[in-house]
Amino acid sequence: MTEQQKHFPEFYVTAPQACPYLPGRLERKLFTHLTKEKPDTLIDNLLRGGFRRSQNIAYMPYCEGCHACVSVRVVVDGFTPGRTMRRVTERNRSISAARCRPEPTSEQFALFRRYIDARHADGGMADMTVLDYAMMVEDSVINTFVTEYRAKPEGALDSDPETWPLTAAALCDLLSDGISMVYSFYDPEADHASLGTYMILEHIAYARQLGLPYVYLGYWITGSRKMAYKMRFQPLEQLGPNGWVPHPGD
Structure with missing residues (x-):
C-alpha cells in the first residue's frame, strides 16, 4: 500500500440489492474503509459531509435515479422542545x-x-x-x-x-x-x-x-414512515448539492 493510499480514501460501490425502506426499489452504497492511518480531519469531514459510519466503514447512498435519502442534523441552539x-x-x-x-x-x-x-x-x-x-x-x-x-x-x-x-x-x-x-x-x-x-x-x-452546534440523525427518507419521526426535531438542516441548508419540513 502506498503512502497516498494510507492517507486518502479509496471508494467502492456495492452491488444493487433490495431497498429496506422503499418497496420495489434497489439500493447501492458508496463506501470507503476507515483506518488509523487516515487523518482524523479526513474522517471527520466524511462524517460531517453525508457519510454514515458502520464499524470502520463510512458509507452513503449511491442509488441510480433515486435521491430519497437525505442527511439531516438538528440545529442545537435553535431547538426548543x-x-x-x-x-x-x-x-x-x-x-x-x-x-x-x-x-x-x-x-x-x-x-x-x-x-x-x-x-x-x-x-x-x-x-x-x-x-x-x-x-x-x-x-x-x-x-x-x-x-x-x-x-x-x-x-x-x-x-x-x-x-x-x-x-x-x-x-x-x-x-x-x-x-x-x-x-x-x-x-x-x-x-x-x-x-x-x-x-x-x-x-x-x-x-x-x-457547546456543539449539531446532532446528526443520519438519513431522512422521503416516503418512509420509519424516518418520519426525525421531522419533529426542528430546526433541522439537510445536506444538498450546495451544502447544509434548512430542511423545509415534511
Missing part, C-alpha cells in the same frame, strides 16, 4: 444517563436482542450474534461512546444508579461540530416511555452542554 417532548422528558425524569467507553457488555447485548427481535425481526440486523454486536460497538477508529440509560426501580437508592436495570442505549460518534447518533435501542416493552425520542432529546441537551 414542544409540549409533547417536554412530557417525554418529564416521563423519564428518573432515568440516569451515563457516558461509557465503547465496550460491549452482556447486558447491552441482551437488551439489543430483545429490541431487534421485537421491532426489526425481518431486518438486516436480525441475525447479529454477540460477536457482531461487539464489533459494532468497539470497532471504531474515532471518538466513539455509548450512552447507557438506566431506569430507577421502585425503592432504589438515588446514589447507586449503576445497579439499576439497563433500559436503553445509544452508540454515538463525537465529531468536531456535533454528535452523530449511530444506533440506538431500548426496552421494547417500554412503549409508554417514548425512549427513542427521549434519547435524541437527551443527546441534544448533551451537545448543548458541550
Whole structure:
C-alpha cells in the first residue's frame, strides 16, 4: 500500500440489492474503509459531509435515479422542545444517563436482542450474534461512546444508579461540530416511555452542554414512515448539492 493510499480514501460501490425502506426499489452504497492511518480531519469531514459510519466503514447512498435519502442534523441552539417532548422528558425524569467507553457488555447485548427481535425481526440486523454486536460497538477508529440509560426501580437508592436495570442505549460518534447518533435501542416493552425520542432529546441537551452546534440523525427518507419521526426535531438542516441548508419540513 502506498503512502497516498494510507492517507486518502479509496471508494467502492456495492452491488444493487433490495431497498429496506422503499418497496420495489434497489439500493447501492458508496463506501470507503476507515483506518488509523487516515487523518482524523479526513474522517471527520466524511462524517460531517453525508457519510454514515458502520464499524470502520463510512458509507452513503449511491442509488441510480433515486435521491430519497437525505442527511439531516438538528440545529442545537435553535431547538426548543414542544409540549409533547417536554412530557417525554418529564416521563423519564428518573432515568440516569451515563457516558461509557465503547465496550460491549452482556447486558447491552441482551437488551439489543430483545429490541431487534421485537421491532426489526425481518431486518438486516436480525441475525447479529454477540460477536457482531461487539464489533459494532468497539470497532471504531474515532471518538466513539455509548450512552447507557438506566431506569430507577421502585425503592432504589438515588446514589447507586449503576445497579439499576439497563433500559436503553445509544452508540454515538463525537465529531468536531456535533454528535452523530449511530444506533440506538431500548426496552421494547417500554412503549409508554417514548425512549427513542427521549434519547435524541437527551443527546441534544448533551451537545448543548458541550457547546456543539449539531446532532446528526443520519438519513431522512422521503416516503418512509420509519424516518418520519426525525421531522419533529426542528430546526433541522439537510445536506444538498450546495451544502447544509434548512430542511423545509415534511
